[in-house]
Amino acid sequence: MTFAYRADERTAKRVRAILPKLIAGANEAITVQSLASGEVSSSVFAVLAGWWRFTNRTAEALLALYDSGFTVEASPLMRNLVNHAYAVNWLADNGEDGYRALIDESYESRRKLRDNLQALKWQLPENVDIGEAPDFGFTSEEEKKRHRRLCGELSNFENMVKAYGSPMMYPVYRNLSSFSHTTDLTAAAFVSIDDEDQVTIYENGRHDRLADFCWMPVPLLQAASVMSPLLKGNPMKRQISEACRDLGLPDDLVAKRV
Numbered sequence: 020m021t022f023a024y025r026a027d028e029r030t031a032k033r034v035r036a037i038l039p040k041l042i043a044g045a046n047e048a049i050t051v052q053s054l055a056s057g058e059v060s061s062s063v064f065a066v067l068a069g070w071w072r073f074t075n076r077t078a079e080a081l082l083a084l085y086d087s088g089f090t091v092e093a094s095p096l097m098r099n100l101v102n103h104a105y106a107v108n109w110l111a112d113n114g115e116d117g118y119r120a121l122i123d124e125s126y127e128s129r130r131k132l133r134d135n136l137q138a139l140k141w142q143l144p145e146n147v148d149i150g151e152a153p154d155f156g157f158t159s160e161e162e163k164k165r166h167r168r169l170c171g172e173l174s175n176f177e178n179m180v181k182a183y184g185s186p187m188m189y190p191v192y193r194n195l196s197s198f199s200h201t202t203d204l205t206a207a208a209f210v211s212i213d214d215e216d217q218v219t220i221y222e223n224g225r226h227d228r229l230a231d232f233c234w235m236p237v238p239l240l241q242a243a244s245v246m247s248p249l250l251k252g253n254p255m256k257r258q259i260s261e262a263c264r265d266l267g268l269p270d271d272l273v274a275k276r277v
Contacts, residue, residue: 022267026230030266034233037262038082041239044258045075045246053251059111063118067110067246074103074242078235085232091208091224094198097231101192104238105179108274111245113169120169122153183274195231236262241272 024030049068059067077100084093110117129149136143157163172179180188197204208224240259247255263270 022265024233024267026233028229030233031229033266034236035082037265038078038236038239041236041243041258041262042075042079044255045071045239045243048243048247048250048254051250051254055249055251055253059249060115060118063110063114064249066118066121067107067249070103070107070110071242071246074100074107074239077103078239081232081235088223090228090231091198091205091226094195094228094231097228097235098192098195098199100235100238101188101195102176104242105176105183105185105188105274106173107242108183108245109172109179111249112276116165117169117173119153119155120166120173123155123166124170124173126150126153180274182276184277185274236266237268237272240268241274244271244273 022033049071054064077096081093081096081100084096110121113120126149130152133143133147133149155166157166172182176192177186177189180186180192198208208226209221211219211221211225213219240262243255243259247253247259260270262268263272
């Protein structure tokens, strides 16, 4: 009988057993660094490998936090995990076009930071160099439009998940973001107030965020399902399949562009 994947303690028990194996499998696979073909450039693969390592290290950090009794405090890392898993898929799918969007967005981020610092009259070291604004030599309006669209997908998670037919992921991301900023939810996680205005303060978060914990293998499996086929021998193919089966998840979790 297929295991029923849901946000409960039974699923959490399986997640706790499977996650360390997925992380270890990804770490072993990426050390090989041997591509299955020459279709992926070194520049694209370097970003993919870095993001994949970040994704797995983030999951490892989340496990450590949960094991130490933290719950809502881990939400910002969970947001990073979800975001980077989609970004791995997005970059592998868009290749050099996606890489150019990343270069453009990265330059804009550096430029805005420099402008902010200069506006505040910070004394910047003379050797601070944000590089030149990238010029990709687009000759057609179609190329420019595609580039702008990809930049918009990379810079805005809502655009990315819509492009990949997963708009339902954006409310999840927004909820996680609520614990990444100063909101009423970050306060309510540790206090309650009754009808008589009596405030009670709690030592630990009042919400277990069990759904976050149970969801952790999904972005890991999504990222691994993209990365493993890029590596010689598809080293995690069997492990991915077994993990999906054991968790009662679909065999193919990779989002497809619509």
